[in-house]
Amino acid sequence: QKEVEQDPGPLSVPEGAIVSLNCTYSNSAFQYFMWYRQYSRKGPELLMYTYSSGNKEDGRFTAQVDKSSKYISLFIRDSQPSDSATYLCASSLSGNTPLVFGKGTRLSVIA
Amino acid sequence: DSGVTQTPKHLITATGQRVTLRCSPRSGDLSVYWYQQSLDQGLQFLIQYYNGEERAKGNILERFSAQQFPDLHSELNLSSLELGDSALYFCASSTGDRGVGTDEKLFFGSGTQLSVL
Numbered sequence: 045q046k047e048v049e050q051d052p053g054p055l056s057v058p059e060g061a062i063v064s065l066n067c068t069y070s071n072s073a074f075q076y077f078m079w080y081r082q083y084s085r086k087g088p089e090l091l092m093y094t095y096s097s098g099n100k101e102d103g104r105f106t107a108q109v110d111k112s113s114k115y116i117s118l119f120i121r122d123s124q125p126s127d128s129a130t131y132l133c134a135s136s137l138s139g140n141t142p143l144v145f146g147k148g149t150r151l152s153v154i155a
Numbered sequence: 156d157s158g159v160t161q162t163p164k165h166l167i168t169a170t171g172q173r174v175t176l177r178c179s180p181r182s183g184d185l186s187v188y189w190y191q192q193s194l195d196q197g198l199q200f201l202i203q204y205y206n207g208e209e210r211a212k213g214n215i216l217e218r219f220s221a222q223q224f225p226d227l228h229s230e231l232n233l234s235s236l237e238l239g240d241s242a243l244y245f246c247a248s249s250t251g252d253r254g255v256g257t258d259e260k261l262f263f264g265s266g267t268q269l270s271v272l
Contacts, residue, residue, distance in 0.1 A: 046197075087157060087245050087263025088198070132198060142211050142263070144189070148198030 047071055048135055050146030061144050063120040067133035067146045070114065074135040074144075077109050079118045082148065092118065103155045123153045128142075159264035161246050167270045176267045178246030182228055183199065186210070186251030186261040187229040189221055190260065195241040204229055205251045236271045244270050 050067045057063055065079075075096055080088035092107040094100045100107045108117040116133050130150045134143040158181035162223040168174055169247060180187050191203040200213035202224035215221075218236075223229045 085265065087159070087247070087265055088261075089157070089263065092259045140211075142200040142203060142213055144200070145198040 046147075048133060048146040050133055050149055052147055052149060054150040054152060055155060056152045057123055059123060059125060061153070063089045063118075063121050063127070063151060063153075065118040065120075065124050065131050065133075065149050067116040069116065069135050069144075071135070071144075072111070073137050075138065076136045076143075077107070077116050078134045078143065079105075079107055079116075079143075080132040080134060082132060082152070084129075088132055093111045097143055112123065118127055126135070126154050128152045157262040157264060159248050159262050161220065161244075161264035161267050163267060164265065165268045165270075168236060169272055170236055170238060172236050172271075173232065174236065176231040176233070176244055176246075176269075178229045178231070178248075178264060180229070180246075180248030181262050182261070184248035184250055185227065186249045187223055187227070188247040188249075189215075189229070189231050190245040190247065190263075191242045192245060192266070193231065198245070201231070210251075233269070238271050241269055241271045255257060 045104045048069045063108045077094045079092040081091045082088040094109050104121045106119040130148040132148040134147045136143045162177045162181040185206045188203045192198045201215040201265050203211040207223050221231045243266045245266045247263045
């Protein structure tokens, strides 16, 4: 079992929709949770970061971690065509351990 | 532009060959990471260097090796190449002083697409 699992999609939504992207993880010791966005033919870029459980909001993006169910979510409000990308969730045990990435979910927002 | 430069962008080679991928980190970043991305495995951590020293090792094959030079650029050497080594190889850099698992950002290059025929 991969440590971080993610539905690869593709997920296609109309512009303005609320998007929900999800990951599950197996290692209950994970403490740090991140979402990276990767545009086609580009490297991933950090979008959101959360430590332990809880929510974090940044503009149209909300990251949510539920450690009791080992579930990580990213919500995108008022989705735009420019949000079309692959979204990767990532987790790590501590501040000095490398990130473990999910395989990514490909999102298309249709105008 | 992330500020991380990777060369070459594309590499086509044959099985059994050896190649070298090069990475120049962002100015001021001391940590360099190498990742392999394939459709079936996703983004896999290979190795991390911090200021010239190996700091962490992931799922890196014995046929692969890396180093970070005094000017902080890094090279990933892949030898005895197999078809399954075809993938996108990313280099990322960070300041490295707070730990990659914190909100310290990883800045990724645009990758080297390796095709082994």
